[in-house]
């Protein structure tokens with residue numbers, strides 16, 4: 001049995017615990033730490049998983065998944081340093097934080113794998129990108145891939161690409177939610193009831209996402225197929241181009257990448 005402890009059961013930590021249970025792990029194999037007692041009690045009630053202190057998690061777990069905000073990492077590393085050994089695998093989900101930070105602060109030889117997942121984990125559709133640190137072996141990478149495969153898809157990337165990955169797929173779901181929110185607002189502007197606008201847009205998003213996932217065509221071909229000559233769509237596209245939506249997207253994702261780099265300093 002591999003015991004997995006999630007340090008920081010917030011949004012992504014809870015999503016991972018829920019996903020691992022759905023993927024077939026038993027609650028006995030899982031632990032978590034959480035500094036809000038009410039959140040800890042809620043998680044134990046809901047999933048039957050035990051909440052423990054960081055030091056106990058470090059002693060009992062084979063895999064420690066760090067899911068606190070990057071700004072909160074310092075006390076976690078201080079608590080882990082005397083408690084982890086080279087047999088414990090540390091998996092960091094934290095934006096920006098390099099494996100070298102963990103390697104510097106933890107005992108020599110502790111294996112570290114950096115992962116950037118995303119919240120569609122809650123529906124088994126995460127996109128996770130993983131990068132091994134200096135002491136992580138192929139076996140460690142395989143174990144992390146196996147864990148994350150139960151909550152979505154996994155790719156391995158060089159660690160130098162992790163800030164870009166964070167900006168693209170880590171934050172990516174937020175961009176889609178933002179777009180959906182704006183499109184629902186447009187429905188309200190055009191006089192549709194909110195419930196109708198929501199249904200129209202959410203199902204259009206689900207359908208478009210399935211087409212993107214299943215089709216071998218480039219997204220531009222899929223868009224062209226919707227854009228009839230002298231029709232409605234091209235009028236909307238002209239407005240999007242006029243307002244610089246593509247350039248805004250490039251700038252937005254570059255800004256997210258820059259923030260990830262900054263968090264790692």
Ligand SMILES: NC(=O)C1=CN([C@@H]2O[C@H](COP(=O)(O)OP(=O)(O)OC[C@H]3O[C@@H](n4cnc5c(N)ncnc54)[C@H](OP(=O)(O)O)[C@@H]3O)[C@@H](O)[C@H]2O)C=CC1
Pocket residue numbers: 007008009010011012013033034035036039054066067068069070072075076093094095116117118119170171
């Ligand atoms: N949300 C997302 O979509 C994604 C997040 N990530 C990464 O995951 C990490 C967590 O993000 P997210 O889940 O959004 O953040 P949250 O703030 O929701 O979750 C972190 C939780 O950990 C708690 N915490 C902080 N320090 C400790 C500690 N020492 N011991 C126990 N618990 C602690 C926090 O408490 P408190 O509320 O008091 O701070 C909070 O409840 C971040 O590093 C982020 O970069 C990665 C990919 C996607």
Ligand SMILES: O=C(O)[C@@H]1CCC=N1
Pocket residue numbers: 095166170171
């Ligand atoms: O916004 C953040 O910093 C985190 C990392 C990627 C998604 N959410």
